[in-house]
Amino acid sequence: MTAAIEVNAVEKSFGNVAIIRDLNLSVAKGERHAIIGPNGAGKSTTFNLISGYIKPTSGEIRLNGEVTSGLRPFEINRRGLSRSFQVTNVFARMTVWENVRCAVLWATGHRYAFWKNVDNLPEVKQRTAEILDDIHLSHRRDVPAGLLTYAEQRELEIGITIAGGASVIMLDEPTAGMSHAETERAVALIRRLTEGRTLVIVEHDMSVVFGLADRISVLVYGHIIASGTPEEIRGNPKVKEAYLGEEVD
Amino acid sequence: MSNAVTPAPAAAKQESGGALSFYGVWLIAAAALVVLPLIFSSGGSLTSFSLIGIAIIFALSYNILLGQTGLLSFGHAVQYGLGGFLAVHAMNTVASHNWPIPLPVIPLMGGIGGMAFALVVGWVMTKRAGTVFAMISLGIGELVASSSLILRSAFGGESGITTDRTNLMPLFGWTFGPQIQVYYLIAFWVMVSAIAMYALTRTPLGRICNAVRDNPERVEFIGYDPHVVRYLAYMFAGFFAGIAGGIAAINFEIANSAYLGATQSGLVLFSAFIGGTAYFFGPILGAILVTYLQLGLTNVTSVWQLYFGIIFIAIVMFAPGGIAGILMKHRPLIRAGTLGTVIPSYLVAAIPTLALALGIILTIETVARFSGGDAINLLGIPFVATAPTTWAAAAVLVVGGFLVARITWRRVAEAWDRAATVARDRGYLA
Structure with a gap:
């Protein structure tokens, strides 16, 4: 079975500085995979490489077996990968409803259509309503996204990410800046919404990571030093030394 | 500031009656267009209405770029002008071959011209938004405008190319010689065009245009290429600008380099911005106001452009949402029934504000006419530009008006806050 995501010997340098060195990562289909690592380890850069936001200097990235390194983000998105952003990245002047609907349009095949009334597309309407229901924002549907509370914006961010029905979902620190209660809610949401899909998540909150992930990869200085089940990672001396320390014990 | 204009869920739920009032608005607009020349039937009004009609289409087409897609163009007159030239050539060709094509079809040729140009240059132009697009649009605008003076066979040099709209076949007995017939063609x-452009905003492409305006980066991660979206928007804007240019060519029976120039490009930016780019109807209000000001001010003052500048600066600074923005800010108050608590403060503020405005006008006119010119006629009172009493009056109006107005403006803000709080409590404001 081909992996959902396969990263082979990817390097990324900005000028002379190598941010990512010999990155190898394999995420099986249907797996919940967490990437952890200290600040500046290159977690977000890894996300940006896989989602096409930046191009690798060398190496190869595959999505469901197909080479995607070098493709533009929208081309990768159309092949079934969707990502969220660490800093909330929504359409601020558009309503919650419109935010989600925009994310539904391509996947439902309406593309650049300028001959259809967007309000008369039943499957778009239904799917948007479902997503809003899923992210608990139905009651805020007509509020511009820029006016939502922070936690609500984070939920909308997840909603936009999953709306297109991508098979691979990548979430970049979805619970960053949330309170404990909000985090719990968000984790339950993520668990439910990514059911049956492949999930790659970057997270700092270790309780979230160990509670959610099937497998964990530890990234240090642009290189993955260990990859395995939560138990394996917990027991790995290299990981303890490099990063986790007393946090896990 | 922005949170004051947001309708809350409770207010936005009233959708069932929406369809009726929606079609009602268009029907009223159509009826108004039919009836207007019957009420104001003088030649001057007909000419004004015709110019306003052209300006409305042009400004709406501009807003496909600025308001809908977030593209600031400094060269929108290029498509307008090329549409005009193509329409003139089309009219002359049709007339000389006696083809059975009636005049009302000609604006379509203008539209095709505007769109064709956008098709050719648009892909490169729309690669980036922001400053890059603005600069390229400025460059293309200057390039085409200066080319129009050099390429005499196509653009007729300084004198332009003339045509005679009555040489085309009559339609139902209409020759389109009289201005009233031209007016109805424009109407x-x-x-x-307005219905088509509104409909465009309600399509998947139209919605994605808004998304590109808000956040082009994120659009790439929901499957869309923002470059393609901008390109398509640019072509549609070019199409409708070309229609406006084609109508202008019919109206004036000439197309010349002034159609294409920076002045024309600036004027449409001005109209759209003053009207308000955030709402579909904003540029319509802007086009009406700017055309009227242009026609009216040129008769009373030689420095009318100065007033344009002041109005523009005032709008940018104090009401960036334009006229439409100001109007729509009041909608939640009307729904919550608290508008009445704000009106009195407006009336009080209006008096010193008006005095301040008169003082500014008096100052400007004094400076403008100091070294010769007619006496200044302000509200029927004659002022002599060289008289110290005039200077004193201007100073008193400006300083006194400002000092008093500042207090009343604060009152307006307070009254507004109270009304908004009530509206928020009643669920009409988020």
Whole structure:
């Protein structure tokens, strides 16, 4: 079975500085995979490489077996990968409803259509309503996204990410800046919404990571030093030394 | 500031009656266009209405770029002008071959011209938004405008190319010689274009245009290429600008380099911005106001452009949402029934504000006419520019008006806050 995501010997340098060195990562289909690592380890850069936001200097990235390194983000998105952003990245002047609907349009095949009334597309309407229901924002549907509370914006961010029905979902620190209660809610949401899909998540909150992930990869200085089940990672001396320390014990 | 204009869920739920009032608005607009020349039937009004109609289509087409897609163009007159030239050539060709094509079809040729140009240059132009697009649009605008003076066979040099709209075949006995017939031709195209442009905003492409305006980066991660979206928007904007240019060519029976120039590009930016780019109807209000000001101010003052500048600066600074923005800010108050608590403060503020405005006008006119010119006629009172009493009056109005107005403006803000709080409590404001 081909992996959902396969990263082979990817390097990324900005000028002379190598941010990512010999990155190898394999995420099986249907797996919940967490990437952890200290600040500046290159977690977000890894996300940006896989989602096409930046191009690798060398190496190869595959999505469901197909080479995607070098493709533009929208081309990768159309092949079934969707990502969220660490800093909330929504359409601020558009309503919650419109935010989600925009994310539904391509996947439902309406593309650049300028001959259809967007309000008369039943499957778009239904799917948007479902997503809003899923992210608990139905009651805020007509509020511009820029006016939502922070936690609500984070939920909308997840909603936009999953709306297109991508098979691979990548979430970049979805619970960053949330309170404990909000985090719990968000984790339950993520668990439910990514059911049956492949999930790659970057997270700092270790309780979230160990509670959610099937497998964990530890990234240090642009290189993955260990990859395995939560138990394996917990027991790995290299990981303890490099990063986790007393946090896990 | 922005949170004051947001309708809350409770207010936005009233959708069932929406369809009726929606079609009602268009029907009223159509009826108004039909009836207007019957009420104001003088030649001057007909000319004004015709110019306003052209300006409305042009400004709406501009807003496909600025308001809908977030593209600031400094060269939108290029498509307008090329549409005009193509329409003139089309009219002359049709007339000389006696083809059975009636005049009302000609604006379509203008539209095709505007779109064709956008098709050719648009892909490179729309690669980036922001400053890059603005600069390229400025460059293309200057390039085409200066080319129009050099390429004499196509553009007729300084004198332009003339035509005679009555040489085309009559339609139902209409020759389109009289201005009233031209007015109805324009009114027809205003309705068709406005409906088409509104419909465009309600399509998947139209919605994604808004998304590109808000956040082009994120659009790439929901499957869309923002470059393609901008390119398509640019072509549609070019199409409708070309229609406006084609109508202008019919109206004036000439196309010349002034159609294409920076002045024309600036004027449409001005109209759209003053009207308000955030709402579909904003540029319509802007086009009406700017055309009227242009026609009216040129008769009373030689420095009318100065007033344009002041109005523009005032709008940018104090009401960046334009006229439409100001109007729509009041909608939640009307729904919550608290508008009445704000009106008195407006009336009080109006008096010193008006005094301040008069003082500024008096100052400007004094400076403008100091070294010769007619006496200044302000509200029927004659002022002599060289008289110290005039200077004193101007100073008193400006300083006194400002000092008093500042207090009343604060009152307006307070009254507004109270009304907004009530509206928020009643669920009409988020």
